[in-house]
Amino acid sequence: MKVLRIRGGKGSETLALEDAEAPSPGASELHVRVCAAGLNRADLMQLRGHYPAPPDAPQDVPGLEFAGEVLAVGARVRRFRAGDRVMGLVGGGAFSEQLVLHEREALPVPEGLDFAQAAALPEAYLTAFDALVLQGGVQAGETVLIHAVASGVGSAAALLCRAAGAQVVGTGRNAHKLARAKDWGVAHALLCEQSPPHFAERVRAATGGRGADLALDLVGGDYLPETLQAMAPRGRVMLVGLVAGRTAPLDMGLVLSRRLRLTGTVLRSRPQEEKMALVQAAERQLLPLMRAGVLPPVIDAVLPFSAVSEALARMQGNAPVGKLVLSWE
16 A cells, blocks of 8 residues: 655655555454545644654654545444445544554544545544533533634634534634635634734624633634633633644733633543544534534645645645645545
């Protein structure tokens, strides 16, 4: 089989198409022919030497999400059989023609979607669902502040909030990309061109002075102080990404006086049991909405794996609206 393997020195790596031995499924695993895989900023960071894969994942083959067809199943597998269409998250290795994963980490592909569309679903929706619903406890009638709302996770989060009956205030640095936000039910799209950003007053104005009940911060860095200023009393901030930096000043008096909660969360490095629990919750709560078209894939472009350099350059330039997907030719 073919894989895209990381080659080169740290910080200057490239992806090379190489031959590799096909994997064999364990007793509870699925052997899947990968048809398409989503490209994520984590892949770009790993390629630059900043985000190594978990110890139990391939270290030199990126790729966190996929969609494909089951080729074979292990002796103990009960949920799927050969020929089924599946999608899912892995710690790495999705940039390959075949992979194996535990049956409880896989989701059925929703009817009516092709493999490229399905490959755009797992990372964006499971990340947003875990942060906003399972940990953040989003409720109907609340206001949710979503940074980078035109990104893959940001757009999925906005659509989840719309399904939950919550109002969304979204931020972004590109006016053209923000114009798409109304398609996902974003009530207020705030352009943040300054550095450091200034949006707290606009969030409060959009909420009648109260502030946001819940925030999904996919940016970190100097967005955090403004995010805290933008929160309502007893607001919850879910910190998911750090593309703007790992450090920021923290006004502890503000956290105390408003009784704010700041929660950091990651998905890739979690124990397998936690990932399985998340997938099972998503199958119960998200999959019916995906099948009904309430939670659709938001795709910027589908490119062949041979054009991975073009896809990486597009992501590096922050050009995508939604997801970039790679497909085997």
